[in-house]
Amino acid sequence: MEASEPELKKELDATLHARRELGADYDTALVESFLEKVEQRLDGTVDRRVRRQLAEQQLVVARGSRPPQSESSFGERFGFGIITLIVSIPLSAIGVVQAHLPGLLVTWAGIVGVNVVHAARDGGLFPHRRGKSSSASDWEE
Numbered sequence: 001m002e003a004s005e006p007e008l009k010k011e012l013d014a015t016l017h018a019r020r021e022l023g024a025d026y027d028t029a030l031v032e033s034f035l036e037k038v039e040q041r042l043d044g045t046v047d048r049r050v051r052r053q054l055a056e057q058q059l060v061v062a063r064g065s066r067p068p069q070s071e072s073s074f075g076e077r078f079g080f081g082i083i084t085l086i087v088s089i090p091l092s093a094i095g096v097v098q099a100h101l102p103g104l105l106v107t108w109a110g111i112v113g114v115n116v117v118h119a120a121r122d123g124g125l126f127p128h129r130r131g132k133s134s135s136a137s138d139w140e141e
Contacts, residue, residue: 011037080118084111 015034095103
């Protein structure tokens, strides 16, 4: 964005100059025109960044390693566990009030299920599958 700052400054100067010449009647149109130009430049910058990140991810995948953000860290897993424990308190109360012991059991089965799925999604429960090549069949050991 640094390279386009002088261009944006020129656009703003031109818009302010046009406003002085045309008067306050055209303020809305001039501001909208300027903001449209700024939005186009932002869209271009975002597009370039997204393309660069996708290219970097494809490069990582092509080299055969996992992207760093695909594997959950200990902090993320720990935080998720703490959050589910906090949320389990009101959910347990609702389950007991609505359906007594069966409601409590269903609530905790759901909480455990969510945690198991979260732990298994990046290979946390099945570490032997992490290093497996993507070209190998799931049936081969």
